[in-house]
Amino acid sequence: MGMTAMFSYLNRRGLEPEEMWGVVSKLGHFSVGHTAHLSFVLAGHSCAVENEINSQRDVVHLGRLTVARTRSQKDPPLVVQRPELLPVFKQVREQVQAAILSQVAERPDAVSVQDWQEALYIGWPAAKAHVAVLTGSLRSLQKLCASIDDDGKETEYRALLWQIATACHLLLPDMFPDPAKTYKWRPPSHLLP
Structure with missing residues (x-):
């Protein structure tokens, strides 16, 4: 992430990439997170969750198995x-x-x-389990995970976001704080691995 900030206005003193990450992290200037991407394999979610993720196409990309053709x-x-x-x-x-x-x-x-x-x-009910690959920039994944506290979203969807936020926190804790300390909502234990 420090590499992506090298050419920004934040680097007035010609800092090295490792030092730039410290600047970005300290200032919370994570817009540079649009250059790095992560992909997650999602398995076992319902049509409701897949439809919700599909509606977020401006934020993330979803590559999925067809619903009924294969x-x-x-x-x-x-x-x-x-x-x-x-x-x-x-x-x-x-x-x-x-x-x-x-x-x-x-x-x-x-x-x-x-x-x-x-x-x-197509006769299988909406509860049929799906498999997909979700890809998004780090910044987009931050935006996606912000829906964890949205009471209008399905519980299953919010629990999936919680798992994504947890994985991102383990990879990059400066950019993705611990969801247990960030969000009010908690996933039901039966929806977690």
């Missing part, structure tokens, strides 16, 4: 946010799985495999 979506796991709901989701899973899998071999000859898979696998 064979990997034939029999996906479901996200269960509350342990008490596990029996309900087991029932939902069994019923949907039986219905979908009974139709896999029924593809009409005029329909491509991918089109049939997409039409069929």
Whole structure:
């Protein structure tokens, strides 16, 4: 990060990169964080979380597995946010799985495999677990994590942001303070690894 600040107005005295990071950190001038990026593999989140991240495209990039078009979506796991709901989701899973899998071999000859898979696998509920790669500049990840205290966001989404903020804090504590000391909201223990 000190390298990216070398050419800014902050470096009036010709400091070395290591020294520049101290200046940037001390002043909290993290706009230079747009030059360094991090990527996170996100696995096991629901459609609600993926949709929320997709709506943040001005902040971060999301590379994701298709929702229904690939064979990997034939029999996906479901996200269960509350342990008490596990029996309900087991029932939902069994019923949907039986219905979908009974139709896999029924593809009409005029329909491509991918089109049939997409039409069929979209039947999985929104609780289907997703996998994606989230990429953002350090500064953008700071902005994204600021939503942790937003009561209007889903709990599952906020818990995911908490995990991202924690990982960023471990990598760069000067730029990403400990979420436990920064945010009022706390993720429920059942949504943390």
